[in-house]
Amino acid sequence: AQKITQTQPGMFVQEKEAVTLDCTYDTSDPSYGLFWYKQPSSGEMIFLIYQGSYDQQNATEGRYSLNFQKARKSANLVISASQLGDSAMYFCAMRGGAYSGAGSYQLTFGKGTKLSVIP
């Protein structure tokens, strides 16, 4: 079974500063994918970034980067130069690999971290 743990229920960051949101995972699949989603107060889940377990380099998408440490089973999200619009819930998620059967289609989500950006 797959499990995602986000230990920070809430985080505060000053505008223009960088912030790291923690995510650890547990899986027995040799191949898997890790995702980060942003959920503003409107409720829509917005895809931010993806990291495959065999990717050699850490994923980056604009101000978002994923600090992937496979041995530690962590996939922390780093947001650089925080903006007021970054205030939202952030969810880490995982899916199984191609041989995981139903697990390859299912995203397992953590409980989320509420990020508040302070002006």
Added chain:
Amino acid sequence: SQTIHQWPATLVQPVGSPLSLECTVEGTSNPNLYWYRQAAGRGLQLLFYSVGIGQISSEVPQNLSASRPQDRQFILSSKKLLLSDSGFYLCAWGEDRAAYEQYFGPGTRLTVT
């Protein structure tokens, strides 16, 4: 570009009433489709997924059901709602390969009274 629609946006229904939530995707063909539920202050729980017309897989036993009558249409239903069915329901689509990200619709907020 691809877009995903859900309706209604909000719904208040009494216990024991039926439910029908609809999700449609535009701009892609043969997508994988998903229904998730998010309880207040929690992460998402996968309810159903579909890899093709008429193909539905259920992840959580409950009084909900799903159907896919057309390639880009996914419907979540119930014959009799329970109080515990309240939550935020999100539909998502992904390409016909298991490996990549899922894109979510705007969601339906359901309150069962």
